[in-house]
Amino acid sequence: MGIASSTIAPDLSGRRVPPLGGFNVTALKLEIRRLTRNRRTVIISIVVPVVFFLVFGLNQSYDTQSVGNGNASALVMISLALYGAVVATTFGGAMVSIERAQGWSRQLRLTPLSPVAYIIIKILTALTLGACSVAAVYIAGTVSGKPSMSVGLWIGTGFSVWIGSLLFAAFGLFLGYLLPAENVMQLIGLILALLSFAGGLFIPVSQYAQGVQDVAKWTPLYGLNELVHTQLLGNGVDWTWVVNAIAWLIIFTGGAVWRMRNDTARV
């Protein structure tokens, strides 16, 4: 037989599994660099919301129009920060579709990196870009001098927008695992524009016809949009908003886990 006569004993004792399932800062840094390297992603998630704010948030009457604990300009700024953060985190999550198409996720399965560590890296990457979107819109707001609210509200609303966008990192991951093609990004742009209108980010839901309002209240950005504005509006928290946000978080996370488990195809 062709068995090598002198079997060499491999040294298995020194072989260890990396800590934290392979999660590390180098990989995270490279992922963030990758995401920001994509000019299209940067434009659509940072430049576009800032431009929208400059166009729609600086309306002459907005700085005098009082809204809750601030003015109308602040309300528009929060909406557009949420829009930017949602686009950023969805794109960040949906990057997995490109990784799958290029066989990278398969390559990663031949390393110690655990699926949980990989997802955490993806979510942190998405949240980093999300933070940049929020910061960009809020800086534009500060520079313009139009939005008016207390310092506590600037910080509180900015932070809740950022944390809330986590929901859409899960959405992006779900879409990234669900949709095969690389043109998933174009599709996401369209889906998010529709969801933003339905969620009341651009026009308050109360201005839609009753039938449209009834449908809009079930869409994934509605609850989140209401929640991030509640500090400014001082109108309290309606439990349906919380249910909406949590239900969609469960749906997106469950969907992402389900698709990820089925993701064993070769490329």
Place this chain on the structure above:
Amino acid sequence: MTIASAASGARGISGTVPMAVDLTALHKNFGRVHAVNGVDLQIASGEIVAMLGPNGAGKTSTIDIILGLSQPSAGTVSVFGMHPRHAVSRGLVSAVMQTGGLLRDLTVRETVEYMASLFAHSQAVPEVLSSAGITEIADRRVGKCSGGEQQRLRFALALLCDPELLVLDEPTSGMDVEGRRSFWSAIRKDAEQGRTVLFATHYLEEADAYADRIVLLRRGSVVADGTAAEIKAMTAGRTVRATLPGVTEAMLTGIPGADSVEVRGDTVLVQSTDSDSVARYLLTQTAAKDLEITARGIEDAFLALTGDDTPASTGAL
């Protein structure tokens, strides 16, 4: 199969050395398709084994199971005595795939840095780049690299964790002859340090030239397992060819030692395991001339063993 006993012998000598790969009664079904149909395979540490078979023979499905990328439908798999996934997390196993597996928007260096960051132990990035000959293109985006450069990068990534077992799935498909030769000389040099290598191929000459041992797969089963010489011997025999004007098959029924006779015009082709007797008969008892005797190559052995007309019971050695 005598491999099992040889393996346990090896184990006895060196104490508790587990097999690099140990597959028993392995099955993998995709719906009603039996991609892997009862494969038993033991690979000792340090062997270079070629898994040879036509497309759809179950090579890739078997490799996926060894790498922990898919679960067997039935049977057991262990790599260095552990679950494949555990062997992968310890950096004991790595693989070079045919295509893909690289991100186009990372540079070559970033790709190596990324992969290196995931292992508990890995070689230094600059050394990896230089030994793979990709230091000059380290700052180039992977998407801008040629096919050969990408393959060198894949190879560098596979060696990053200094694996004990290197799995290569059709590693040279798409390479030119020169690229193939230098690739294999690198692999052989590398294996001299004791690395176990398992490669899937459908290039017969590659299996013949570079493997210590060839495992022939057909329809998800091992149909032959041995050295290249042993595989050839399994379908031993030579072809005797001669020119014999006006020949008919009826004239040749009495040839001693002939396994089969074929007449093409004035040419007669005789398959035989006793070519001497056939030649002697043709030259002394007939008007045959221009006689040629050729050995059947591994190519014929491959076709004979993997062809669909071969009964599935064709025994392993």
